[in-house]
Amino acid sequence: xESEQKKSYPPGKIKIMNALSELMREKDFHSIxxxxxxxxxGVTEGLIYKYFKDKxxxxxxxxxxxxxxxxxxxxxxxxxxxxxxxxxxxIIKTTLKSYSINRVxxxxxxxxxxxxxxxxxxxxxxxxxxxxxxxxxxxxxxxKDGEIKEDIDPHALRQVILGSxxxxxxxxxxxxxxLDTDKVSEHICNIIFRGxxx
Amino acid sequence: xESEQKKSYPPGKIKIMNALSELMREKDFHSIxxxxxxxxxGVTEGLIYKYFKDKxxxxxxxxxxxxxxxxxxxxxxxxxxxxxxxxxxxIIKTTLKSYSINRVxxxxxxxxxxxxxxxxxxxxxxxxxxxxxxxxxxxxxxxKDGEIKEDIDPHALRQVILGSxxxxxxxxxxxxxxLDTDKVSEHICNIIFRGxxx
Amino acid sequence: xESEQKKSYPPGKIKIMNALSELMREKDFHSIxxxxxxxxxGVTEGLIYKYFKDKxxxxxxxxxxxxxxxxxxxxxxxxxxxxxxxxxxxIIKTTLKSYSINRVxxxxxxxxxxxxxxxxxxxxxxxxxxxxxxxxxxxxxxxKDGEIKEDIDPHALRQVILGSxxxxxxxxxxxxxxLDTDKVSEHICNIIFRGxxx
Amino acid sequence: xESEQKKSYPPGKIKIMNALSELMREKDFHSIxxxxxxxxxGVTEGLIYKYFKDKxxxxxxxxxxxxxxxxxxxxxxxxxxxxxxxxxxxIIKTTLKSYSINRVxxxxxxxxxxxxxxxxxxxxxxxxxxxxxxxxxxxxxxxKDGEIKEDIDPHALRQVILGSxxxxxxxxxxxxxxLDTDKVSEHICNIIFRGxxx
DNA sequence: AATGAATGAGATTTCATTCAT
DNA sequence: TATGAATGAAATCTCATTCAT
Numbered sequence: 001x002e003s004e005q006k007k008s009y010p011p012g013k014i015k016i017m018n019a020l021s022e023l024m025r026e027k028d029f030h031s032i033x034x035x036x037x038x039x040x041x042g043v044t045e046g047l048i049y050k051y052f053k054d055k056x057x058x059x060x061x062x063x064x065x066x067x068x069x070x071x072x073x074x075x076x077x078x079x080x081x082x083x084x085x086x087x088x089x090x091i092i093k094t095t096l097k098s099y100s101i102n103r104v105x106x107x108x109x110x111x112x113x114x115x116x117x118x119x120x121x122x123x124x125x126x127x128x129x130x131x132x133x134x135x136x137x138x139x140x141x142x143x144k145d146g147e148i149k150e151d152i153d154p155h156a157l158r159q160v161i162l163g164s165x166x167x168x169x170x171x172x173x174x175x176x177x178x179l180d181t182d183k184v185s186e187h188i189c190n191i192i193f194r195g196x197x198x
Numbered sequence: 199x200e201s202e203q204k205k206s207y208p209p210g211k212i213k214i215m216n217a218l219s220e221l222m223r224e225k226d227f228h229s230i231x232x233x234x235x236x237x238x239x240g241v242t243e244g245l246i247y248k249y250f251k252d253k254x255x256x257x258x259x260x261x262x263x264x265x266x267x268x269x270x271x272x273x274x275x276x277x278x279x280x281x282x283x284x285x286x287x288x289i290i291k292t293t294l295k296s297y298s299i300n301r302v303x304x305x306x307x308x309x310x311x312x313x314x315x316x317x318x319x320x321x322x323x324x325x326x327x328x329x330x331x332x333x334x335x336x337x338x339x340x341x342k343d344g345e346i347k348e349d350i351d352p353h354a355l356r357q358v359i360l361g362s363x364x365x366x367x368x369x370x371x372x373x374x375x376x377l378d379t380d381k382v383s384e385h386i387c388n389i390i391f392r393g394x395x396x
Numbered sequence: 397x398e399s400e401q402k403k404s405y406p407p408g409k410i411k412i413m414n415a416l417s418e419l420m421r422e423k424d425f426h427s428i429x430x431x432x433x434x435x436x437x438g439v440t441e442g443l444i445y446k447y448f449k450d451k452x453x454x455x456x457x458x459x460x461x462x463x464x465x466x467x468x469x470x471x472x473x474x475x476x477x478x479x480x481x482x483x484x485x486x487i488i489k490t491t492l493k494s495y496s497i498n499r500v501x502x503x504x505x506x507x508x509x510x511x512x513x514x515x516x517x518x519x520x521x522x523x524x525x526x527x528x529x530x531x532x533x534x535x536x537x538x539x540k541d542g543e544i545k546e547d548i549d550p551h552a553l554r555q556v557i558l559g560s561x562x563x564x565x566x567x568x569x570x571x572x573x574x575l576d577t578d579k580v581s582e583h584i585c586n587i588i589f590r591g592x593x594x
Numbered sequence: 595x596e597s598e599q600k601k602s603y604p605p606g607k608i609k610i611m612n613a614l615s616e617l618m619r620e621k622d623f624h625s626i627x628x629x630x631x632x633x634x635x636g637v638t639e640g641l642i643y644k645y646f647k648d649k650x651x652x653x654x655x656x657x658x659x660x661x662x663x664x665x666x667x668x669x670x671x672x673x674x675x676x677x678x679x680x681x682x683x684x685i686i687k688t689t690l691k692s693y694s695i696n697r698v699x700x701x702x703x704x705x706x707x708x709x710x711x712x713x714x715x716x717x718x719x720x721x722x723x724x725x726x727x728x729x730x731x732x733x734x735x736x737x738k739d740g741e742i743k744e745d746i747d748p749h750a751l752r753q754v755i756l757g758s759x760x761x762x763x764x765x766x767x768x769x770x771x772x773l774d775t776d777k778v779s780e781h782i783c784n785i786i787f788r789g790x791x792x
Numbered sequence: 793a794a795t796g797a798a799t800g801a802g803a804t805t806t807c808a809t810t811c812a813t
Numbered sequence: 814t815a816t817g818a819a820t821g822a823a824a825t826c827t828c829a830t831t832c833a834t
Contacts, residue, residue, distance in 0.1 A: 010817075010818060010819090011818085012818065012819065028313050030228070033802080033803060033804085034803070034804060034805085035802085035803080035804095043819075043820090044819070044820050044821060044822095045804085045805085045821090046805085046806080046807080046819080046820065046821070046822090047818085047819060047820075048804095048805090049804085049805060049806070049807095050818085050819075054804075054805080055803090055804070055805095085395055107313075111312050111313040112313060114309050114368075114372065115226040115227070115228070115305075115309040115310060116226065117226075120372070120373075146396060147395065147396060148394050148395060148396060149393075149394060149395070149396050151388070152385075152388065152389060152394050153385040153388075155385075156366075156382060156385030156386055156388075156389060157389055157394055159362060159365045159366050159382075159386070160358065160361070160362040160365075160386060160389050160390065162361075162365050163358070163360075163361030163362040163363070163364055163365030163366065164357055164358040164361040164362065165361070166361055166364075166365065167357045167358075167360050167361030167364065168354075168357050168361070170312075174312060174313075174318070175318075184354060184357075187350075187351040187354035188354055188357070188358060190349070190350065190351075190354075191350060191354060191355055191358050191390060191393075192358065192389060192390070192393070192394055193393055193394050193395040194347075194393040194395060195347075195389075195390070195391055195392040195393025195394075196346050196347060196350050196355055196390055196391050196393075197283055197345065197346065197347070197391040197392060198344060198345060198346060198347050208793065209793090210793065210794070231827080231828060231829080232828070232829060232830080233828075233829095241794075241795085242794070242795050242796065243795095243796090243828095243829085243830085244794075244795065244796070244797090244830090244831080244832080245793080245794060245795075246829095246830090247829090247830065247831075248793075248794075252829075252830080253828095253829065253830095406814070407814090408814070408815070424709040424710065424711075425709070426624070426709070429806080429807060429808080430807070430808060430809080431807075431808095439815075439816085440815070440816050440817065441807095441808085441809085441816095441817090442809085442810080442811080442815075442816065442817070442818090443814080443815060443816075444808095444809090445808090445809065445810075446814075446815075450808075450809080451807095451808065451809090481791055503709075507708050507709040508709060510705050510764070510768060511622050511701075511705040511706060511768075516768070516769075542792060543791065543792060544790050544791065544792060545788075545789075545790060545791070545792050547784070548781075548784065548785060548790050549781040549784075552762075552778060552781030552782055552784075552785060553785055553790055555758060555761045555762050555778075555782070556754065556757070556758040556761075556782060556785050556786065558757075558761050559754070559756075559757030559758040559759070559760055559761030559762070560753055560754040560757040560758065561757070562757055562760075562761065563753045563754075563756050563757030563760065564750075564753050564757070566708075570708065570714070571714075580750060580753075583746075583747040583750035584750055584753070584754060586745070586746065586747075586750075587746060587750060587751055587754050587786060587789075588754065588785060588786070588789070588790055589789055589790050589791040590789040590791060591743075591785075591786070591787055591788040591789025591790075592742050592743060592746050592751055592786055592787050592789075593679055593741065593742065593743070593787040593788060594740060594741060594742060594743050604796080604797060604798090605797085606797070606798065627823080627824060627825085628824070628825060628826080629823090629824080629825095637798075637799090638798070638799050638800060638801095639800090639825085639826080640798080640799065640800070640801090640826085640827075640828080641797085641798060641799075642825095642826090643825085643826060643827070643828095644797085644798075648825075648826075649824095649825070649826090794834105795833105795834085796832105796833095796834090797831105797832090797833090797834105798830105798831085798832090798833105799828105799829105799830085799831075799832100800828100800829100800830095800831105801827105801828100801829105802826105802827090802828105803825105803826085803827075803828105804824105804825085804826080804827090805823105805824085805825080805826095806822105806823090806824075806825090807820105807821100807822100807823100807824105808820105808821100808822105809819105809820085809821095810818105810819085810820075810821105811817105811818090811819090811820100812816105812817095812818090812819105813815100813816085813817090813818105
């Protein structure tokens with residue numbers, strides 16, 4: 001899943017995007033300099049600005065690339081499933097797993113970009129919206145199909161799902177703690193779908 | 199609840215902390231410069247370094263101040279209650295409300311500090327741990343008291359709770375969307391405690 | 397009169413020259429990048445350096461093209477006239493009109509090239525000298541013919557003429573103000589030839 | 595007249611402004627780097643941006659300083675004179691002399707700034723407008739007082755005056771040619787006030 | 793307790809230009 | 814005749830931080 005850039009991109013652009021991905025494994029975005037990126041990519045700093053509006057734009061494009069693959073993967077996983085609850089379970093598990101495998105991606109998404117207003121105008125954020133919309137649609141379908149209680153607020157359920165996933169990843173993303181995604185996603189689903197109260 | 203610093207602080211220090219709080223209502227921490235802070239506070243940049251080790255230290259101290267109030271508020275709400283489920287519900291509702299009333303606090307906590315490693319050694323983070331521990335204790339007590347199912351993983355439940363709260367706030371913190379905390383917390387509790395599945 | 401380059405030029409060269417002309421209608425030379433030029437021309441940046449030594453050379457060649465047309469136009473207007481005063485009046489009026497019709501030309505000549513030393517060794521500047529010499533010759537002839545006062549310094553008169561024309565154009569060139577060339581040139585001639593003093 | 599900065603400015607600011615003035619005696623603005631300026635001033639590059647919005651702002655402030663002194667000088671020269679023609683003659687002569695003594699100033703004004711749109715929003719340009727207005731007022735008064743012909747267009751006369759002055763300076767500013775300001779201004783006045791035509 | 797001046801290190805960005813194909 | 818990729822050198826600017834007073 002890592003670093004599969006479109007073939008049509010010029011080699012320099014690919015090198016730069018991969019370089020940033022690589023560097024983000026070690027440092028946070030802010031402490032990575034364009035000089036770092038250029039050196040790692042084996043190109044000149046100037047080239048970065050040929051292909052990207054600025055450093056942030058590079059970040060968003062990298063993010064977008066990751067998200068693209070991620071979204072396709074999710075969709076491919078759920079399309080065969082009939083039950084909506086099952087679909088949501090799969091999404092939870094798969095997302096957790098993707099974040100876990102791809103910590104760079106998770107770190108950017110959960111910690112780096114959310115405080116810069118222009119992220120929310122980027123293509124990357126558009127992908128987030130699509131992903132998020134997918135979940136909402138499944139919830140609504142679940143209610144319609146009688147799998148999910150009618151008195152459940154679809155937006156609230158989505159929030160609980162997304163929040164649970166993200167919070168479960170934080171320890172891993174921040175401290176590098178290992179995460180047993182299968183177990184954790186099972187626990188989460190257990191709570192969300194069956195309720196904690198006796 | 200807003201920005202009332204300890205009276206024992208020298209006026210300059212208070213002015214500086216309030217200035218940062220004020221500025222964070224509009225901008226993210228990174229795009230606020232020490233010059234901004236000094237201007238807003240009506241003091242000179244140099245003074246900041248009389249009272250704070252560096253810019254981050256200032257942020258943590260501001261966060262800390264907010265946290266103090268937050269923690270007291272939460273505790274005052276819970277203590278009288280008996281049922282553990284009820285206690286958790288109160289925490290969810292109160293936390294949501296606190297975040298909602300004090301967006302700067304929420305913004306700092308949810309978006310700004312988590313990517314700086316030394317936040318996790320700050321006093322502010324100690325308070326987070328206490329808060330987080332409180333929740334876990336209630337959950338465990340709830341299981342012991344037979345209010346919460348035994349097959350529920352306490353850590354997972356805490357994650358779901360915290361994640362739901364945080365995610366519910368994001369729209370407000372980032373986009374300034376209004377949030378009906380009563381309604382949202384009710385929806386969330388409904389899902390978490392009673393489950394989404396029919 | 398606008399931007400008709402010699403047909404013998406290869407299409408790419410023509411496109412590039414036209415592109416610069418076009419861009420200079422809105423921006424000053426310095427803020428136009430080779431990337432801008434290439435994009436506007438629909439060619440690649442590299443091609444510019446096939447046809448032009450450097451960016452300045454391109455500017456001079458564009459200027460030269462415009463100048464060619466300008467010079468022909470002026471000459472065609474004067475030759476039949478007899479009186480030297482009349483000739484000078486025609487030059488004033490025609491130059492004003494030329495500048496007015498072709499603002500890019502005026503802008504380049506009056507604002508852009510004069511601070512680059514090597515402009516004064518360019519072909520374009522040779523044409524300026526010819527134009528300027530023409531004026532001086534007419535003045536001298538006018539003195540000889542008794543049309544112009546003997547105590548007038550020919551160089552000073554030329555300076556007044558050229559300066560008046562140029563200054564009259566500035567508003568138009570810089571701010572895009574409309575210019576009534578007939579009226580303005582009449583006013584200027586009135587002052588220069590008949591004097592302002594009662 | 596050179597380099598008299600306000601005493602209230604911090605030493606660093608004065609050093610920087612003087613440094614730019616000095617450097618402009620040798621190079622044009624564009625080829626002077628902030629590094630040059632800092633070195634010449636004996637300060638760090640960063641300090642430039644403490645006192646000036648950007649490099650251009652520095653230029654405009656320097657220009658403004660020069661213009662301030664210049665304008666005061668002009669006013670002091672003409673206030674005692676009664677005749678308006680005389681006033682205009684003095685302005686022509688004094689301006690020419692000022693430009694001649696202070697080539698840096700003239701060069702900036704006539705060649706450097708006019709193609710940057712934001713110059714026309716600077717304080718420096720405001721001074722130009724005041725200077726220019728002074729001339730227009732005198733012309734109008736001259737007409738009212740019967741010293742200047744009624745059929746003269748005041749704006750055109752101002753254009754002729756300003757244009758003549760500027761064009762007379764060009765040779766000096768560009769090529770460093772010596773200029774006999776007394777003689778040239780006399781010639782110019784002769785033409786403008788008494789007319790070239792026999 | 794506070795000011796004001798200055799630093800310095802480096803970050804981002806710009807762009808004309810070259811060259812292999 | 815033209816492209817496309819990449820360079821490189823420098824230029825502008827940012828800002829947290831220090832220190833003498």
